[in-house]
Amino acid sequence: MDNDPKPLFVAIGASGSDGLKDISDLLEQWPENIKVVVMVVLHQASDQPSFLREILEKRSRIPIVIATEGQNLEVGICYIGEPAAILTLGEGCCVHLVPGSGNRLRNRTIDELFVSVAEHAGRRAIGIVLSGALDDGSRGLAAIHHAGGLTMVLDPAWKRQGMQKNAINFDGPISLIGTVTEITAVVAQAALYSIKPSTSP
DSSP: OOOOOOOOEEEEESSSTTHHHHHHHHHEEEEEOOEEEEEEEEOOOOOOOOOOHHHHHHHHHEEEEEOOOOBBBBTOOEEEETTTEEEEEEGGGGEEEEEOSSSSSTOHHHHHHHHHHHHHHHHEEEEEEOOSTTTTTHHHHHHHHHHTTTEEEEEGGSSSSSGGGOOOEEEOOOOOEHHHHHHHHHHHHHHTSSOOOHHHH
């Protein structure tokens, strides 16, 4: 067992028409009192208003906080970024906000967050992609996998409208393709044992 007190970092990304509901569904089932830091991004154009906080606060089982530059991250809290700034993990478990490009195709918010978590958290990184636009998330999932972390995606078969098949690299390093319930169970197991849990049935 890993006796290192540093927390696990769970990066959650979604985009597309179902993205906000997917995040809400996940946080509504989120295990309580688990020792993880949660960071969430919804990929959308930076010139669009964000209702992420307002909607998540109604359903989430953990507090929702809009991340600010240099903020120290705490376990048991969900940090979100605004569309105009890409939320990333910086040195010393602090928030770093990268200015957005304003271009939906170039502003790959999920990848930016996931790669930063892979770099700073290593095997304590968990990446979850719930829905995607184009290939946003694929590079970030690969980075977390190569750092020794866990990578999970929501099973497209469980989505009402389906996920764009090119949003996730299904030939790549995915630890689990499952339901919201299965994903949250793996996160809880990882937090409980502070080790990389098995995702096999």
